[in-house]
Every structure is written in C-alpha cells, then in structure tokens.
Amino acid sequence: MSTVSEPINLSLPGGVDTGLSQKQLAEKYGLTVSGKRPGLFAYTKQLWGRRHFIVAFATARLVAQYTTAKMGQLWQVVTPLLNCAVFYLVFGLILKGNSVPKYIAWLCIGVFIFQFIQSAIQSGTRAISDNLGLIRALHFPRACMPVAFTVIQLQQLLISMVVLVVIVLANGLYPALTWLELIPALALLCFFNTGLALIMARIGSKTSDISQLMPFVLRTWMYLSGVMYSIQDRVQNWPGIVQKLADVNPASVYMDLIRHAMAPSIYSKADYPDNYQHLTPHVWALAVGWAVVAFAVGYVFFWKSEEEYGRG
Amino acid sequence: MADTTMITDRDERDARAVAQAKETRVPTVVVDDVHIIYKVHGASAGKGSATSALSRLISRKRSPAITEVHAVRGISFTAYKGEAVGLIGSNGSGKSTMLSAIAGLLPTAKGAIYTNGQPSLLGVNAALMDDLTGERNVVLGCLAMGMSPAQVKERYQDIVDFSGINEKGQFINLPMRTYSSGMAARLRFSIAAAKTHDVLLIDEALSTGDQAFQRRSEDRIRELRKEAGTVFLVSHNNNAIRDTCERTIWIETGKLIMDGPTDEVVGMYERGERP
Numbered sequence: 336m337s338t339v340s341e342p343i344n345l346s347l348p349g350g351v352d353t354g355l356s357q358k359q360l361a362e363k364y365g366l367t368v369s370g371k372r373p374g375l376f377a378y379t380k381q382l383w384g385r386r387h388f389i390v391a392f393a394t395a396r397l398v399a400q401y402t403t404a405k406m407g408q409l410w411q412v413v414t415p416l417l418n419c420a421v422f423y424l425v426f427g428l429i430l431k432g433n434s435v436p437k438y439i440a441w442l443c444i445g446v447f448i449f450q451f452i453q454s455a456i457q458s459g460t461r462a463i464s465d466n467l468g469l470i471r472a473l474h475f476p477r478a479c480m481p482v483a484f485t486v487i488q489l490q491q492l493l494i495s496m497v498v499l500v501v502i503v504l505a506n507g508l509y510p511a512l513t514w515l516e517l518i519p520a521l522a523l524l525c526f527f528n529t530g531l532a533l534i535m536a537r538i539g540s541k542t543s544d545i546s547q548l549m550p551f552v553l554r555t556w557m558y559l560s561g562v563m564y565s566i567q568d569r570v571q572n573w574p575g576i577v578q579k580l581a582d583v584n585p586a587s588v589y590m591d592l593i594r595h596a597m598a599p600s601i602y603s604k605a606d607y608p609d610n611y612q613h614l615t616p617h618v619w620a621l622a623v624g625w626a627v628v629a630f631a632v633g634y635v636f637f638w639k640s641e642e643e644y645g646r647g
Numbered sequence: 648m649a650d651t652t653m654i655t656d657r658d659e660r661d662a663r664a665v666a667q668a669k670e671t672r673v674p675t676v677v678v679d680d681v682h683i684i685y686k687v688h689g690a691s692a693g694k695g696s697a698t699s700a701l702s703r704l705i706s707r708k709r710s711p712a713i714t715e716v717h718a719v720r721g722i723s724f725t726a727y728k729g730e731a732v733g734l735i736g737s738n739g740s741g742k743s744t745m746l747s748a749i750a751g752l753l754p755t756a757k758g759a760i761y762t763n764g765q766p767s768l769l770g771v772n773a774a775l776m777d778d779l780t781g782e783r784n785v786v787l788g789c790l791a792m793g794m795s796p797a798q799v800k801e802r803y804q805d806i807v808d809f810s811g812i813n814e815k816g817q818f819i820n821l822p823m824r825t826y827s828s829g830m831a832a833r834l835r836f837s838i839a840a841a842k843t844h845d846v847l848l849i850d851e852a853l854s855t856g857d858q859a860f861q862r863r864s865e866d867r868i869r870e871l872r873k874e875a876g877t878v879f880l881v882s883h884n885n886n887a888i889r890d891t892c893e894r895t896i897w898i899e900t901g902k903l904i905m906d907g908p909t910d911e912v913v914g915m916y917e918r919g920e921r922p
Contacts, residue, residue: 344892346724346906347665350671357679357725361761364674369760370751388790395787399778468775471752472835474765475791645752 362572372641382476389479393486411494412572415450419443419502426563434610435565440506440598447499451492452528453553458484459532460539460546463644470645477644478637485529492521499597508598515595523626524589525527530629533637560586567613574625582615585625591615592622655694657889659749661908663785664730664893674878675767675846677751681758683719683748683901718744720901721758723861726894729758731868731878733886733892733909735916741901742881746848766846767792769839775823788838802841809867810837811860824905833860840867847871848879865891885913 348355355363373381401408422442437440463470464479470477496517504510539545559581560566570581581587595614600606602614615621717874719741726732734742749760750768757796777786785806789799810833812818812826823831833856839847849868856864868878868891882888888895888909895912897905905912915922 344906345668345908346726347668348672348674348725349667349669352671357677357761358759360674360725361677361679364763366674366677366761366763369749369762369766370754384793385791387796388787391787391790395776395779395783399776469791472768473788473791473839474750474767476794479791494763609707642751643754 352556364559370642371639372446375635375638376477378476378638378641382478382482383440385475388475389483392479392483393490396483397487397490404618408514411491412498415447415495416498418450419446422446422563434568434609435612436601436610437506437508437598440503440508441594441601442563443502444594444597445590447492447495448524448593449557449560449562449586450495451488451524452531452586452589454491455485455528455532456535456553457549458488459535460549462532462536462540463540464543467645477635477641478533481532481637482529487523488528489525503597506598512559513599517593517615520589520592520596520622523622524593526583526626526630527589529623530626530631531622533633534629537637537640540640556586560584560590562586562590565612583621585629586622588615588618588621588625591618657893657910660893661910664825674725675728675730675763676879677727678722678724678745678749678760678893679759679761680721680723680761680859681719681745681748682717682756683753684756685716685718685744686713686752694779715727718901719748722901722903722912723758724896724903724906726877728877729872729895731872731892732882733888733895733913734879734881734898735883735895735913736898736904740898742898742899743850745898746850746879746881749846750848762846764845767842767844767850768848769836769850778822779824781807781819781826784834785819785838789841792839792842796844806837806841809840809863810834810865814834832922836864840864840871843874844871844876846877846879848881850881851883858897861887866892885917889913 347353348360352360352363353478360366372378397408406413419442421440423439427438427442436522452636459481463477466480470480510587535545535549561569561581566584566587591614594612595602595618602612604611713834722741722745734745736742744753746768748755749762750766751760751762752768778788779787785803786799789802789806790796793800795900807813807819810829810830812830812834818826818830823834826834836849847868865887868880872878880892892909894907895905895909896903897912897916905915
C-alpha cells in the first residue's frame, strides 16, 4: 500500500512548470477552450472535410426512410404524383378557374418545386432535434445535418424530375434548348434551400414550438406563390406594391424559371396570344440574388450558434 | 498467485505516477474552477396547461417550470498526456456532467475548461442511428469523426471484429434497433475507439459489455494511452477503475473530495472515509 503520510498532488504541474497557474499552463501548451466555435474559415474547411459524411448520411437516411413501407422507394415517385392528382382534381376540374396554357405541366412543375422548398424547410427544422443522439455522441460541424437533409431533398427532386419529364412530354411539350436552363436554375434553388434549411435548423433547435407553426406558414406561402394557379392573373387589380411582392417571391421566381425552362411556350405571346404568362422581369437576377442572400445569411446564422447545438 | 502480482503491478504503477508528477508533463485537460448550472425545463409540478402557458406569454414572465441545478461547484484539476483518470462518486454527484463539460457539450457557468484538441465523449446514451444497419453506422460514425473513405474501408473489418458483433451471426447487417443494449454499446465503443483521440471520455460505456469485451476494451484503452492520449473513465465498477486508471478523482455533490493515486482514493471511497 502506498503511504498516506506524504500527500502528493497528481494535478499540480511538476518540473519546469512548477508554480504555474492553471490558466498559464493552458496558455503555455496552447490548450483551447473546450467546445469553442471555430472561425468561419476554419469551420468551412471542417465542413468540406466532412463532405463524404454528408453524402453517406443522406444516402443512408434516404434508404432508411422507406424501409418500413412495403412499396419502398417507389413512394418517392408516388407521393408527388398523388399531390398533383389532388390539385388537378380541385383546381383543374372542380374550380376550373385556370386560363394557364399547358395546365398539367404548369401544375406539376409548381407542385414538385414547391415540395422541394417545403421539405427543405421542414427537414431543416428537425435537422438538429432529430439527430441529438449523433450530435451528442460525435464531433463534427453541425451544419452537416441541415446540409445533408437538403442533399436528401435534392436526391428526391432528381427522381421527381424524371417523372416530371414524362408528364411534360405527355402534355405535348417537346425538349428544347431551354431545357439546359434547368441546370443553373436547380443549382441556384439548391443554394437557396440550403440557406433556408440552415436558418430553420437553428430556430428549430431552440424553439420546438416552431414545428407546430410551420405547416400553416408553408401552406399560406404555397397559396400566395401560385403553385396551382397563376398568381399574376390574381394580383393584376391589386396595388403595385403587392404585384411587386408577388414578383420577387422566391418560390414564384424559381417555379417560373423552371416552368420557362421546361415549357417555354407557356410564356410565348406567339403561341398563346390570349392567355400567355408573363415572365417576371430580371428573373435570373432575382434567382441569383435569393440564392446568395439565403445561403450567406443561413450559413453565418447557423455557424453563430455552433457550440450550442445538442447542449442542455 | 496471479492476484498478488496484479496488486504489486498496480502499486508500481501508482508509484510511477507519483514519481512522474514531480517532472515536467504535458497537460491535455485543464479544468479551472468550473461551475456548471443546468436549466431544467418543465421541472415544477403541474401547470403545463394551455391557460397557464398563455398567461405566461402575456405577462412575459420566464417559464416558472425552469429549475436551476447547480451540478458542479468549483472543480479544478489538470490531466496530463498518457494519464488514465477515473472519476468516482455516488449517483448524481456530477461525474457525467463533468465529462459532458470537458467534451464541450455543456456550457460552464463560471470558470473554464481548456483541452488539447477536441475531446470525444463516449456514453451509454449516445445513440447512433437506430434504423440503420450496424454496417452503415460504422461507416457513418467513422466518416463523422473525420476519416476519409479509404481509411474507413481499411479499418472497417477491425472495428467489426473488435466489437464482436458478428460472433453470433451476421448481426452487422441488421438495423441497430434490433441490437441488445450491450451489443449497441460495444459497437459504439468500437467505432469511437477506432480513431486515436487526444482526449477520450468514457461514461459507463464499458459496463454493458460482457467479460471478453471488457478485457478487449481495457487493452484498447491502454493502447490509446500509449498513443499519447488521455483517457477519462466514469464507472461504478471500482475494479474497472483499479485496472485501467492510475489516478482517480472523487467527486461528491459537485465538489472535488479527493484527487490522487487510484488505490488510495478508491480505498478511502470504499471504506466510506473522507480525507
């Protein structure tokens, strides 16, 4: 047995460090405050280092999502189709108030794109709270979570796009050079969505009440964005400011871009002199602007609270 | 007798630790007068009703259901490279809270914790993804810790073998929700232990595994220490502490009672004495 008579403190520094205070000791050996948020640049570097994790996580989630359903990943295609069918029944057949040319293509593009934005927001809100186990167990930049969820939504959108192409072709629209616009348009939309998901992830991690409120906010946004009818036709008699707001609404901007890319004739006066749709002026500038602003604001906003996710 | 050699081994180990304390050592974790206060939501009795929530919103008062728990009250110590430190104390004494704070998962109300690199916390409650297979969890866990896909491929078989998950069939291909708590804990430990950590914090994670696994983990902890890491171990199994740690910190009601060579501290703790 060791003797208790000579008490030795294993905690105190020995040798040349004898007598240093704890703070001095930490400084001398370059120790950092535990759990401190890294700088924005270092954070971005860490996040880039986890890119394989983000992709692997997204793929694993996507597979796991449907493991309990018998039809499996077929639901990825069936769900948006059912959505389109419901809207077509209500707005296309029952209300019949639509003068939009190629209405089925118009509607389906709107539904699929809005769905993409909506699910990015919804999964962003739950990105932190649904993965507390992982967050508390392992250390990685927390932005991986909302970004991974946006990647999941993107994978789903790409599957939906294949379905969309079939619908558009069946609606009597043929591939044109404008289809190439889809690539930059979807890329911008991805940045916009990632930004939204990051913002919602921080808000959702603090206030769980927000997930109760979101369905209402999103439904209002959907009806204001003209997913299933032309919002331009509806706000013609409203004050100028309302028309402006309807024009800059990011959901409308991205939907218009993709509708114009896939079905340019809808916006052509020559093809449909009576009921052609107007493309919002400067639509590309607006799309770029929204993508940059949402992504930059979301990224910084999320990073600002990095050390607090999963605490308490 | 094997038992007596073990004990002399331990005595030697503790004596070595005491001798080393007089020399210059490299600190890895510095805990400087730390206080930790939990805010617990929904703690007070009843009154979660809609009307009380509404009146709270209107009167702009903070929720009365928030109770403050002063879990750690002014603890200071320094841990050095190559040390394995045991944390003991009764239930609710603040051991696990201390570990979470070192891992940077809990904010300190007062004082500061300085660490070398990012400590990794390994606890029983830390779930990975239950609806995914063990295989996916291994890959994801390794990637999340910052390994490259090539490194993951290289280590994968070692991790699975170490965990012993496949000893009773191809469990690695089943979702983790089908695992027993011991199996899940083993897999988690195996994933976390696959990487060299500067500071590894283990919270009761070993107690769920069986004998063979506990031995393997103790060996792995020794290896991690040789790779110049520092290991903290919280356990109610005093023998596990005796076998793995040469230094032990005894915490009671958030205060440091004793900090010294394991046999001395654990001995006092078991006899119910106070220094």
